[in-house]
Amino acid sequence: MNIGNLEVKAGEKQSGFIKVDGCGYEMPVTVICAGEGKTALITAGVHNAEYVGIQAAIELAREITPEQIEGTVIIVPLVNVSGFVRRTASMVYEDGKNLNREFPGAVNGTVADQICHTVVSKLFSKADFYVDLHSGDCYEDLRSYAYYVGPAEAGVREKSFQMARRVKAGCLVESQCTTGGAYNYASTIGIPSILIERGGRGLWSREEVDQDKEDVKRILAFLGILKDYVEEPEPVKETLLFQDAVYENAPETGCWYPAFKPGDFFKKDDVLGSVRDYFGNTLHVCRAKDDGMILYQVASLNVLKDGPMVAYGIQPKKVADE
Ligand SMILES: [Zn+2]
Structure with missing residues (x-):
């Protein structure tokens, strides 16, 4: 598996940076590769002030080993690096754009467009499944839930829905949006994709990070990528669904x-x-x-x-x- 300039062989785990096409920025990535099989992509920090998912992704990248999986897991704990280090309210520092409105991006656009383009060309191109971790922004209060895309092609929609059902929040929201957002766009190019929302107000807690990690593990187990997962990957009972x-x-x-x-x-x-x-x-x-x-x-x-x-x-x- 080659991601940017990272070359990861079967049985290896490697962490490094991939270059953002056009501006020379770098994005942290960990690739955990067991060999042949499906590839799951996990991203966080598309909105840089949504810390629960960022911390969950950092910990998952450290904890998951090639021995525990089949196929490959790619984890990007922080997509908007420049916003994170300058503590913006989730906008890209250079152009003030919201990354989750700009997909699929463009290599000849501004920094946000280039980041989106790089995620599409270097990461979506490898992914069979996609989970994007979010929270309320640093000025928002939020109830935990998961999104999947309603207007995606039927097979993609159903797989996404089943992935979202593994999120233990008891609440699902069907997005009607097929453009702009990372998981929205990924869904329209045939990748079953969901977005998990948990936490907000610019805070993070051990409990929320652990819940995000368990959700991701439950999804990876459901997809047949994480082996020997201790908890039964059962769908949540009594889930509330909002189709609008x-x-x-x-x-x-x-x-x-x-x-x-x-x-x-x-x-x-x-x-x-x-x-x-x-x-x-x-x-x-x-x-x-x-x-x-x-x-x-x-x-x-x-x-x-x-x-x-x-x-x-x-x-x-x-x-x-x-
Ligand atoms: Zn967000």
Whole structure:
């Protein structure tokens, strides 16, 4: 298996850096190769201030050995390195772009485009399955859940759905988006892909990191890549499925006063929060468009015009047990 300038033979594990085409940036990567078989790609830090997944990926890369697997596991613990070292709120430092809106990228674009292009050309080209680890951003509060892409080709969609069911969060969201995001784009080129959301507010805890690691291991076991996994790779019971979600951006810059917490249920027309000016005058009242549950929302006092404010799943369904 060759990834960039890393040449990894069967039975080996190697860590190093791959070059970002066009700008000379480097991205950390660990390749664990047992030999012939399927390849799973795990990435974190596409949003650099989402620390739970980054730490989980660092630990998984250290702990998984070639003897424990069949095939290959590629782990990139930090995709947006320049944002991480300058502590941006998940934007690429050089161009202010959100990597998860720019896939598949372009080698002749700005740094974010080049990072996306490199992930596609050097990593997606090797991957049979893909798991991307995220959290709420450093200013967001979030309830844990997993995304898969609804409009993907039927076989890819079903495999992605089954991968997402191995995430022990009890909540799945079907994304209707096929462009821009890493896992969204990967799904459209035939790679069963999911995104795991856990944690937020720029924090990470041992418990959350361990939950992310167990989710990834359960998925790798389900895919037949991780052998001898101790816990039964059973799907989660009583999973809540949202096949549609509403993403509300702030219509004004100001102060944000949410009425609910992530995981709370509400009814259509309930007030989800309000935006006020610096004198406390109400600028906007956000009402629910349908019955649903808060997935994530801004936790900082400020919201920015046209930036994230609150996201919620609507019309929950219970997924039947297998
Ligand atoms: Zn994210």
